[in-house]
Amino acid sequence: MSRDxxxxxxxxxxxxxxxxxxxxxxxxxxxxxxxxxxxxxxFRRTTxxxxxxxxxxxxxxxxEDAEAMARTIALEMGKTIREARNEVRRAQNTLRLSGxxxxxLDGEVINGGVLEGxxxxxxxxxxxxxxxxxxxxxxxxxxxxxxxxxxxxxxxxNTVVAKPATKAPLAALRLQDLARSCGWPAELFQVxxxxxxxxxxxxxxADIDILSLTGGTEAGLALHRAAGLKRCLMELGGxxxxxxxxxxxxxxxADTAVRHRFEIAGQSCAAVKxxxxxxxxxxxVLERILARVAALRTGDPLDESTDMGPVISEGAAAEVxxxxxxxxxxxxxxxxxxxxxxxxxxxxxxxxxxxDAEIVREETFGPxxxxxxxxxxxxxxxxxxxxxxxxxxxxxxNDHRLVMRFGRELRVGGVMVNEGPDFRxxxxxxxxxxxxxxxxxxxxxxxxxxxxxxxxxx
Numbered sequence: 001m002s003r004d005x006x007x008x009x010x011x012x013x014x015x016x017x018x019x020x021x022x023x024x025x026x027x028x029x030x031x032x033x034x035x036x037x038x039x040x041x042x043f044r045r046t047t048x049x050x051x052x053x054x055x056x057x058x059x060x061x062x063x064e065d066a067e068a069m070a071r072t073i074a075l076e077m078g079k080t081i082r083e084a085r086n087e088v089r090r091a092q093n094t095l096r097l098s099g100x101x102x103x104x105l106d107g108e109v110i111n112g113g114v115l116e117g118x119x120x121x122x123x124x125x126x127x128x129x130x131x132x133x134x135x136x137x138x139x140x141x142x143x144x145x146x147x148x149x150x151x152x153x154x155x156x157x158n159t160v161v162a163k164p165a166t167k168a169p170l171a172a173l174r175l176q177d178l179a180r181s182c183g184w185p186a187e188l189f190q191v192x193x194x195x196x197x198x199x200x201x202x203x204x205x206a207d208i209d210i211l212s213l214t215g216g217t218e219a220g221l222a223l224h225r226a227a228g229l230k231r232c233l234m235e236l237g238g239x240x241x242x243x244x245x246x247x248x249x250x251x252x253x254a255d256t257a258v259r260h261r262f263e264i265a266g267q268s269c270a271a272v273k274x275x276x277x278x279x280x281x282x283x284x285v286l287e288r289i290l291a292r293v294a295a296l297r298t299g300d301p302l303d304e305s306t307d308m309g310p311v312i313s314e315g316a317a318a319e320v321x322x323x324x325x326x327x328x329x330x331x332x333x334x335x336x337x338x339x340x341x342x343x344x345x346x347x348x349x350x351x352x353x354x355x356d357a358e359i360v361r362e363e364t365f366g367p368x369x370x371x372x373x374x375x376x377x378x379x380x381x382x383x384x385x386x387x388x389x390x391x392x393x394x395x396x397x398n399d400h401r402l403v404m405r406f407g408r409e410l411r412v413g414g415v416m417v418n419e420g421p422d423f424r425x426x427x428x429x430x431x432x433x434x435x436x437x438x439x440x441x442x443x444x445x446x447x448x449x450x451x452x453x454x455x456x457x458x
Contacts, residue, residue, distance in 0.1 A: 007193055009170055012078040012310045012343045013301055019076065021169040024192040026202035029161070032190045033206040036132045036159040039187035044129035044157045051155055052099035054184060059095040061178040062088060062143075069143065069174055074301040077139050077168040078309040078343070079264040081302050091144040094426045098151025098443045101427070105156065105447055112457065122458050127451040129157030130231070131209035136200050136223070137172065138215050139165035139312055140267045146172055148426070149212045150189060152446035158210070160189045163203050167312055169193045201226050210450055214269075217363075217389075217435045224438075233439035233449055235431055237363040238269040238391030240421035241384050243276040243406070244285055245377070248396035252418065254288035256394065257369060260420035262296060262347050265311045266367035269436075270392045270422040274360055275371045276380045282373050286335070286351065289369070293336050293347045310343035311366050317343050320366030323359040327370070330354050337367070355383060363389065377402060385411045391432035392421035413440070 006023035010016065062069060070084035079087070105127050112121030135149035146162060153160045164172035169191075176191045192199055197219070204211050204226040211227045213220055217237040224232050242260070244253045261272040277285050301309035311317045317340045327350055328334050337348030345367050353360050353370040360370050374380050384393065392414040395406045407415045413432035416423045424430050431440040439449050 007166060007169065007195060009076050009168070011075050012167075012312050019072075019170045021173060021193040024194040024199055026198060028194075029163075029192050029199060029202040029206055032161045032192050033132060033134070033203075033208060035187040036161050036190060037207060039185060040129065040131050040157075040159045043159055043185075043188060044131070046157065048102045048105065048155075051102050051157060054188075055095045055099035055102075055151055055154060057182040058175075058179050058184065059092040059099075061182040062092050062095070062175070065174070065178060069171065071302070072170050072174055073142060073168075074309075076170045077142060077312060078301050079140075080306045080309050081304065083264055084301075087141055087144050090426060091147040094144060094147040094443060095151045097427045098147075098155040098447065101152065101443045101447045102155035104444075105451065107453075124456045124458070126454050126456070127156070127448065128454055130450055130452050131158060132207070133158045133160045133210045133212055133450060134203040134206065134208040135160055135162040136203065136211070136213040136215060137162065137164050139168035140264055140269075142168040142171040143175060145214050146175060148214075148441050148443070148446065150175075152443050153210075153212070153450050154188070155443070155447050156451045158450055159187065161203060161206075161208070162189070162191050163199050164191060164193060166193070166195045197222075204230075212450070214441075220437070231449075233441070233446070234437045235269065235441055236435060236437040237389055238271075238421075238432060238436055239273050239361075239363045239387055239389040240270050240392050240394070240412075241274045241276055241380070242272040242394040242420055243377070243380055243396065244278060244281065245395075245397035245399065245402060246278050246280040247398050248281070249418070250281060250285050250288060253396040254285055254292060256396070256420040257285075257289055258292040258296075260394070260422040261369045262293070262308050262367045263422070265308055265345065267311060267365045268422055269363070270424065272369065272394065272420050272422065273364060274384075275369055276374050277371055279373050279375050282371075286349075286371065289349060290336055293349060293369075296347050298344060298347070308347065308367060311345055312343070314343055316365060317345050320345050320364060320368060323357075323364055324348055324350065324368055327353050327357040327359045330357050332357060332359075332370075361387065377405070381406070381409050385409075388435040389432065390434040391436040392416060392423075392430075394420040394423070413437075 112118035337346035
């Protein structure tokens, strides 16, 4: 299908047309998966060295195309050019680390002699390619989150059919072009675009072996049901807390709160959504935060001086402001922001937000920091654990006993000490519990998640 027809991609900043993507159909998904299935029969027999070379070549191709790729990301989804360059850098790391992880996709040997009746039996456990991976990615990290699925899948010997976000498909298409330009067989990695949930549903129902999704919780649940007995790896929503204790480095905590909440206009699953400030240092931290928020420069994502761009759409911006207004009506105190112009939401800080306000209970994809004061760390643990999400949490303290308590008692997938919940290393397990997902990303664990174990007993 020609890219001159189909989906028109517009800049969320000014509405200008930045490109087009082919509008795929369920039949296109079926055909792509059939090609991937046929290719997987030979690709699964390639060596680890072959697959590592492919991933390293693609990382090198991204490096050569880095500025153009960053510009594509900034234009189609609105993150600043500096943020986009960082995503491109991380994507290269993700692919190279995936190649490295493939070299350690080792099995094990288990002695059967520990049981009566099997004194001479030995079990050999190996890992094999699962087959075809269906990858569904969101708009907020259109390149690196795709690489987090593509890298481990290829490293394990699978083929991939990807469905990118409708609002930001151009980086995925550019990555597909780069893969083919550096020698990847066309059937190894295919991208099918399409509006609405039709293409995603078609991919979940298709003849794939693994469905890997990053997206919203409700969409993830619907696609999990559609996928049936296929293995599903799902990184879903987050309502992530940052907890600051009196002994913390307050400047570092304020820097992290602002950086992790207002980066890409607050549109990250693990961004700081709720800021829990101990009463003894609340005022001091808020003073630091408000000074930093006031200094943020918002506007054109392509301007090198811009710190924060727009949210993805006017509808998204309106929803953010509706939640802010509802919180204020319920008793929250507006300290900064609270307005928007089109898709540009002014960086917003709310204090004394009620625990039952929607902006505290639910994931809010936008530049709003909701402050909750506390005196007892146990009350914070109870409140966080009572929520339906459990992705990551950040804790600022140097008290070893508190670090151990938060690490032990918080029901989340990761606890970041003296960091924000949005901190992530590409090779470290990443994911959540409860409504935040199933399975884990992070190339070292994901490459096993995308493999099948086989046991041979001799």
